[in-house]
Amino acid sequence: MRAQRVTALVTKELKKLVREPANLFMALIFPIVMTVAFGAAFGGLGSGNMDATYTVGIVDLDASANPVWAEAFREGISDTGVLIVREYEENETAHADLLQGKINAFVILPEDFGDSVDSFLAHPADPALWINSTLGLAVDQGSMIIGAVVPPLIQQVLAVTIFGEQALTLALPLSIAAPTQVTSSHLSQFDYMAPGLFAFSAIFITMLVAQAFSTEREQGLLRRISMTPTSSSEVIVSQVISNMITGATQVTIVYLFSGLMGFRAQATVAGIAYAFVIVLFLVLCNVGFGLITASLVKSSGAATGLSFLFILPQMFLGTFVPSMGGIGRFVPSYYVTDALTSLFLRGAPLSSPVILMDLLVVAVVGVVTMVVGIVVFQRFGGD
């Protein structure tokens, strides 16, 4: 591995990024446009969005001996200042009201809600003795804003109400994803979306890498490079480095522009450094996806199309777009958004198990994807 060769190839890639309008737009302009557009639409700059409220129905089926937890949960919902509670006796009425647009979402507290909480508090370190249960949640799917805002708020209320301000436990008897402890009444919808924007920018690197390799292969440039002593590992390392520089630039851009649009991250310098690290692992993962894409198809046009097989699931299941249930856990961007949500919205410490686990998952997936990408490309992606 010669530094002069790798440096020359990295420089070449960065010049391409800056000089080719399509690449420049996709890598750097697009994140700015998305951040500014979402910030303007949902951020705290306008007065209207700050006062937005949503009506949430609660179907209380809790039949536990101790009703205090269900009551605390209802109060927690009301205390958000964003969610207005409407009580229902049964599921059907709430469902009908949701269909008619009278409420924006409803939560079903299960029969063993209180028992589940009590079982956890009695044996916090022994999951075998917990009573596992799940809260039902129905959201108006016609509204992206409600889908993005209401579920995290409810999760936050559940976590804070039951487990207090130190809700950092990974395993719980109740289904809770990425609990937040931020006072929701001070947050705009954009604040909930911004962490997803960090991951959103990086996932398009799949397309940039797939295009880079397939175009250079079509134009005989990979062959031209292979006529020199440059090894394929030097070519791939240069791609990784140049795309990591791109990813770091994207994080900086999203952070600066989201700040300008009113995003109030509760992160320290170390937290911001963590954001760079986890996004760079996501970049690594997407470079791997790009290599796989470039290996499977021969033309740059087909590579662009195929790259969306990797981009769209990551975008819809793991960024600011609300995902359905736990399916988001199958895409790496989900863990980046999850970690940055915990970090930026609730100011959780870097030692938090949730944040560390998210980093571990993205790092492992990134390295594995990269290795698979290299193997597949060397086997099928050459001339």
Added chain:
Amino acid sequence: MLPQSTGQAISIKNLVKRYEDVTAVDDLSFSVEAGEVFGLLGPNGAGKSTTINILSGLLEPTSGSATVMGFDVQKEPGKVKERIGVCPQEPAFFPYLTGKENIELMGNLQDMPKERLRERTDWLLDQVGLGEASSRRAGKYSGGMVRRTSLAMALVHDPELAFLDEPTVGLDPQSRRATWGLIEDLKGRGRTVILTTHYIEEAEALSDRVGIIDYGRLIALDTPQALMEEHGAENLEEVFIKLTGRKIREEV
């Protein structure tokens, strides 16, 4: 540095390359002396480019062996690539880089010292007539300019052996003469040049020896003068037509 130099820049023995049912190179054997300009001629699809691709380490032969500057192309392709420069048939260049940057990139991929790279780049830009256009992006160049850029990219590290695959196709007379000047410069400094071209008079004028291959087989190998005398021809093109026929070939 030549390891145990035999004086041979290239040595090919019983080289075969098959693609499924097509034999592109068929039991080819010949050698090229160091410092020679060797014209490798043949109709379309005769196996010239396949032979060059094997010699430059891009293709694995089906059987046979080849050494370049004393190194086995299969066992030590890295050492071969440090010593050769390849100007491909289709000009390959990075359109978003300037002409100068394209040449410098190839020099950096050959690990050239910075100062030496700067000197060679400036000299080559001048030789191929791209001095004034050197800071323009190569994607904006004319066909002739990209071909000249591609040639300069192949020669930037002053290779011991240059493979020039139809380097003058599409060039105007001035550019063609500049290319000939570069080939003569290489020869004058003891470099070896493998030249493939469909301009037979070009091969006749520049080559010390000529090899004619057809259907992957070597059918003639000698100096242009000796070949003309042997076949009673007035020029090399007559020899070429006499040996390969008048039938138009298709690329394989």
